[in-house]
Amino acid sequence: MPSHLVAPSLLAADFTQLQSEIEMFNASSADWLHYDTMDGQFVPNLSLGLGMLKAVRKMTTKPIDAHLMIERPERHIEAFRDAGADQITVHQEACTHLHRVIQQIKATGAKAGVAINPATPVSSIFDVLEEVDIILIMSVNPGFGGQKFIYRAINKIEALKSEMMTRNLNPHIVVDGGVGLQNAQKILQAGANVLVAGSAVFKASDPSEAIRQLKDVGHEIAHWA
Numbered sequence: 001m002p003s004h005l006v007a008p009s010l011l012a013a014d015f016t017q018l019q020s021e022i023e024m025f026n027a028s029s030a031d032w033l034h035y036d037t038m039d040g041q042f043v044p045n046l047s048l049g050l051g052m053l054k055a056v057r058k059m060t061t062k063p064i065d066a067h068l069m070i071e072r073p074e075r076h077i078e079a080f081r082d083a084g085a086d087q088i089t090v091h092q093e094a095c096t097h098l099h100r101v102i103q104q105i106k107a108t109g110a111k112a113g114v115a116i117n118p119a120t121p122v123s124s125i126f127d128v129l130e131e132v133d134i135i136l137i138m139s140v141n142p143g144f145g146g147q148k149f150i151y152r153a154i155n156k157i158e159a160l161k162s163e164m165m166t167r168n169l170n171p172h173i174v175v176d177g178g179v180g181l182q183n184a185q186k187i188l189q190a191g192a193n194v195l196v197a198g199s200a201v202f203k204a205s206d207p208s209e210a211i212r213q214l215k216d217v218g219h220e221i222a223h224w225a
């Protein structure tokens with residue numbers, strides 16, 4: 001069975017208990033900490049910035065997966081790397097020169113990712129597939145946690161996985177937004193290998209158990225395997 005990764009999204013954590021939330025994450029079977037930065041421009045909301053990232057970096061040794069929902073992210077790539085991001089994902093829609101921004105991320109030593117919104121076709125990133133370590137498919141419109149999964153994302157994952165197999169490429173396929181036990185198996189069967197989960201982890205009565213259950217979701221019958 002191919003193994004998959006689980007990346008809890010810190011956005012849904014209780015910030016009054018940040019240290020214990022991250023201690024829970026550290027002790028759990030979670031793989032990456034997903035870190036959502038919003039600028040109030042690319043998305044309507046504002047969220048986690050660089051100061052918070054520096055603090056979080058001191059509290060975990062697991063990879064920090066920065067998801068930049070910001071316009072013109074090329075202005076801030078080095079700052080996110082310096083603050084502690086191991087992986088930096090930018091939106092296709094936010095970059096005029098996406099290829100260049102990907103090279104900029106890689107030059108910092110971070111893993112480079114590209115994200116697409118629900119209304120953006122997967123074909124829009126086909127010309128950078130060889131360049132990236134991570135592809136993030138948004139399954140909600142970015143900006144807020146706790147939204148409903150947009151089912152069309154499943155078709156997009158399948159189309160992406162199929163293109164990747166044709167070209168013999170293997171970047172991570174990350175799915176973000178409305179992910180939980182109710183749809184995790186379908187997402188993995190479609191070809192994704194990383195589940196981002198905010199509410200499904202941090203709003204659960206037992207977050208580390210929620211992580212364990214997401215890690216245990218089976219996908220033996222993946223059609224692409």
Ligand code: DX5
Nearest residue numbers: 009142143145146178198199
């Ligand atoms: C949404 C963020 C997500 C969010 C997911 O814009 O990119 O990472 O935290 O939260 P849930 O899992 O609650 O949809």
Ligand code: ZN
Nearest residue numbers: 034036067176
């Ligand atoms: Zn995210």
